[in-house]
Amino acid sequence: MLKAELRKKYMQKRKALSIDEAFLxxxxxxxxxxxxxxxxxxxxVHIFIPIKKFNEIDTKIFIDAFLEKNMRVFVPKVVADNLISVEINRSTVFEASSWGISEPLSNEDSGEHHFDYVITPLLYGDPKGNRVGYGKGFxxxxxxxxxxxSKKIxxxxxxxxxxxxxxWENDIPLDYLVTPTEVLSFFNGEV
Structure with missing residues (x-):
């Protein structure tokens, strides 16, 4: 299927989930x-903050688990059309962006380029690790x-x-995909 079709299909499927189903x-x-x-x-770990209106996966429970393990946690923030990585901790102050995304107040890029894990938002990931996001290319x-x-997950x-x-030629595939039932690994196009 084409990305536009998959984007529409999986946005609808995601919105059909109840709050309880999405949390479980x-x-x-x-x-x-x-x-x-x-x-x-x-x-x-670099991990996205969920957009509630899009019924995204609740990554706040991930962040809590990572902070409990004393991991270093970074979240994305769009500043001047660039995605930066802001390091957070339990005392970080957040505010809603114009897109309705909870973001840290700080605009200070951590400058970090090596992450053990980069947990990536997507609407759909295919059997080869290709992904469909919101189409912005961030x-x-x-x-x-x-x-x-850095593991792209x-x-x-x-x-x-x-x-x-x-x-597309510039699309970068995932290394792994985690669903509620399995973890898939994509190396050399094989699962």
Whole structure:
């Protein structure tokens, strides 16, 4: 399917989830993530803050788990059309952006380029690790700026059943996809 079709289809499927369903699925994804990757103290994770109106996966429970493990946590913030990484902790002050995303008040880019994990928002991830986001290209640009050894991990409510037919040259695929039922690894196009 084409990205535009998949974007529409999975946005509708996501919006059809109740608040309770979305939270339970988010918990299952977090549990699989922790069991598979076994993150440790001082590891660095870059993770998105969910957009509530889009019924995104509740990454706040991920952030709490990471901070509990004394990991270094970074979140994205768009400043002057660039995605920067802001390091956060339990006392970080947040405010809603014009897009309705909770963001740290700070506009100070951490300057960090090596992350152990980069947990990426998406609407859909296919069986080859290709992803459909909101179409702004922020993460493709961000992926080019970070260390190649940083694990690019998508998290999604839905299993990858359909291939994306219009993958672009500049699209950067995921290394892993975590759903409520499995963790898929994508290396050399193989799962």
């Amino acid at each position: 699925l988010s918990e299952k994804i977090l549990e699989l993530f922790l069991d598979y990757f076994k993150p440790e103290k001082e590891e660095k 993460y493709d640009t961000f992926f080019q700026s970070i260390s190649a050894s 998508g998290i999604n409510y839905f299993d990858p059943d359909e291939e994306i037919n219009d993958v």
